[in-house]
Amino acid sequence: MGIESNSVDFVKYAIFVKAAPFSHQGASTAYLFCKAALQKGHTINRVFFYGDGALNGNAFIAPPQDETNLVTHWQQLTKQYGVELIICVAAALRRGVLDITEAERYEKTAANLATGFTISGLGQLIEASINAERFIIFG
Numbered sequence: 001m002g003i004e005s006n007s008v009d010f011v012k013y014a015i016f017v018k019a020a021p022f023s024h025q026g027a028s029t030a031y032l033f034c035k036a037a038l039q040k041g042h043t044i045n046r047v048f049f050y051g052d053g054a055l056n057g058n059a060f061i062a063p064p065q066d067e068t069n070l071v072t073h074w075q076q077l078t079k080q081y082g083v084e085l086i087i088c089v090a091a092a093l094r095r096g097v098l099d100i101t102e103a104e105r106y107e108k109t110a111a112n113l114a115t116g117f118t119i120s121g122l123g124q125l126i127e128a129s130i131n132a133e134r135f136i137i138f139g
Helices: 026-039 051-057 070-081 089-094 100-105 123-131
Strands: 012-017 043-049 084-088 117-120 134-138
Touching (some): 012 026, 043 123, 051 089, 084 089, 089 117
Parallel strands (some): 043 084, 084 117
C-alpha cells in the first residue's frame, strides 16, 4: 500500500509585468495569476513593472465605469496580501509616473504614483528573481 501525502507544495513567485494596463492582456493576466496563486496559498514576493508596465502604477488612470480598474485591483492585492508592487524608475520617468521625490527632482507640479506602488531600480528585480522559486513574465 502506498503512502498518501496531503501536503501541498507552495511556491514563491516573482512576477515581471511589461504590459500597460489597457493596451495588452498581459497586465490583467498577471493580476489574475497573482490573485489565484495567493488564494491557493502561494507567495508572491514582488511584482516588478517594467517598460509600459510602469503605467499600472499611474494613479491618474480613470477607466470608464464598465471597465476593470486594474490599478485599483493591484492596490487591493497589496493591501490584502502584502505583495510588493515595484515600478522600474527609468520606465516610470519615461512614462510620466512620478512619486513625490521624483516630481520634486524634475520640478513637476504633481506626483501620480498610485498608493501601494513604489518606484525603485532594477536591483529589486534581481533580488526578487534570486529569492523566488519561479519567475514569470507577463506582457
